[in-house]
Each structure stands twice: as structure tokens, then as C-alpha cells.
Amino acid sequence: MNSQKFVVLIDADRCKGCGLCIEFCPRNCLELVRDLNRLGYHPVKFKAAEKCIGCQACTIMCPEAAIELFRRRVVRPEGDKA
Ligand code: SF4
Numbered sequence: 001m002n003s004q005k006f007v008v009l010i011d012a013d014r015c016k017g018c019g020l021c022i023e024f025c026p027r028n029c030l031e032l033v034r035d036l037n038r039l040g041y042h043p044v045k046f047k048a049a050e051k052c053i054g055c056q057a058c059t060i061m062c063p064e065a066a067i068e069l070f071r072r073r074v075v076r077p078e079g080d081k082a
């Protein structure tokens with residue numbers, strides 16, 4: 001079973017690699033990657049989904065609005081009361 005509750009989507013081609021989201025993430029879920037994006041920056045990736053608490057600090061801090069946060073919804077099959 002997947003225990004991940006939140007999904008952070010990063011538009012790598014909007015990211016300018018400023019690192020603000022990394023600095024303000026309280027759970028160290030984000031990191032810069034080695035590859036360059038189309039703007040020539042090292043973009044951020046969501047590396048530790050299982051640690052994310054959905055605090056939105058990354059989305060609020062990003063000056064490029066490159067980050068979106070979603071809550072994962074668990075859909076159980078009909079009749080499954082677990
Ligand atoms: S929502 Fe919070 S915990 Fe999750 S990646 Fe963003 S800053 Fe980190």
C-alpha cells in the first residue's frame with residue numbers, strides 16, 4: 001500500500017534553481033538535480049515524497065509558481081471496508 005499522502009509537482013522548465021523551496025521545506029523533501037532545464041538552470045525535484053507533510057511552504061515560497069501540491073486520495077473498491 002502506498003502511504004504517500006501528498007504529491008508535489010514541479011514544472012522543471014519554469015524553475016530557476018533559486019533553492020528557496022529547498023530552504024523552507026521542513027522535511028528536506030526537495031533537491032536540485034544535475035541536469036539543466038531549457039532555461040539553463042538546475043531545477044528542483046521532489047525526492048522524498050514519503051516525508052512530505054503538505055505544509056505548502058514550497059508552493060508559497062516559489063517566486064516562479066513552478067510548484068503545485070496535491071493531496072493523494074485513496075479510492076477503495078466498492079465493498080472494501082478496510
Ligand atoms: S509541502 Fe511542505 S513538506 Fe512537502 S515538499 Fe513542500 S515544503 Fe516540503
Ligand code: SF4
Pocket residue numbers: 010014015016017018019020021022043044061062063064065066067
Ligand atoms: S523556489 Fe521555485 S524557482 Fe526556486 S528552486 Fe524552488 S521550484 Fe525552482
